[in-house]
Amino acid sequence: AQSVTQLDSHVSVSEGTPVLLRCNYSSSYSPSLFWYVQHPNKGLQLLLKYTSAATLVKGINGFEAEFKKSETSFHLTKPSAHMSDAAEYFCVVGRDTDKLIFGTGTRLQVFP
Amino acid sequence: NAGVMQNPRHLVRRRGQEARLRCSPMKGHSHVYWYRQLPEEGLKFMVYLQKENIIDESGMPKERFSAEFPKEGPSILRIQQVVRGDSAAYFCASSGISGGSYNEQFFGPGTRLTVL
Numbered sequence A: 001a002q003s004v005t006q007l008d009s010h011v012s013v014s015e016g017t018p019v020l021l022r023c024n025y026s027s028s029y030s031p032s033l034f035w036y037v038q039h040p041n042k043g044l045q046l047l048l049k050y051t052s053a054a055t056l057v058k059g060i061n062g063f064e065a066e067f068k069k070s071e072t073s074f075h076l077t078k079p080s081a082h083m084s085d086a087a088e089y090f091c092v093v094g095r096d097t098d099k100l101i102f103g104t105g106t107r108l109q110v111f112p
Numbered sequence B: 001n002a003g004v005m006q007n008p009r010h011l012v013r014r015r016g017q018e019a020r021l022r023c024s025p026m027k028g029h030s031h032v033y034w035y036r037q038l039p040e041e042g043l044k045f046m047v048y049l050q051k052e053n054i055i056d057e058s059g060m061p062k063e064r065f066s067a068e069f070p071k072e073g074p075s076i077l078r079i080q081q082v083v084r085g086d087s088a089a090y091f092c093a094s095s096g097i098s099g100g101s102y103n104e105q106f107f108g109p110g111t112r113l114t115v116l
Helices: none
Strands: A003-006 A011-014 A020-021 A023-026 A032-038 A042-049 A056-058 A063-068 A073-078 A086-092 A106-111 B005-009 B010-013 B019-024 B033-039 B043-050 B051-057 B065-068 B075-079 B086-097 B112-116
Touching: A003 A086, A011 A020, A020 A042, A023 A032, A023 A086, A023 B051, A032 A063, A032 A073, A042 A056, A042 A063, A042 A073, A042 B086, A073 A086, B005 B051, B010 B019, B019 B086, B019 B112, B043 B075, B075 B086
Parallel strands: A011 A106, B010 B112
Antiparallel strands: A003 A023, A020 A073, A023 A073, A032 A042, A032 A086, A056 A063, A063 A073, A086 A106, B005 B019, B019 B075, B033 B043, B033 B086, B043 B051, B065 B075, B086 B112
């Protein structure tokens, strides 16, 4: 069985400061892990994905995530937040063309 | 190359009516997935279809919900006799042919269903 846990339902940062959104996963086999972003009343956009290649994954808009097997974590980071980063972020686990399992989401607020 | 298209974007139904949600996958994609997002929650998998076949419907409610992906035309998610609890955003995603490695799922903008 697979699952993901997003440890924070809300995160608030000031513009220009670092962003950390935490995610832990559970999987009985080597997982594929993803971060998706959802802006208000919009669809979902893939930020980045891990599929057993490099453990440090770089995504769009300056985001990156590190796969740590020993900690079963896949935290999302960005060195400097921008106002346009305010959105809902979902950590997701999946495998091949199978169903995706979403975390409950973390709402990121960015203050000027 | 147009992305995944869903229509309508917003749908209002009264209790007991039927709701039909349509999804046109990206060009060349033969796999379609439906997810439901209840207010303040993450997305939950409902069903996975390929052309004319349901591959995995483990997330579909046992009654009133059905899905199809015909040889021609869009995928349809059908909800009969809607109830207030069906109010949610319904997202469709599509992916290409599996080649043994992960194929990204591309999401549509969603259909927001409101049941009065």
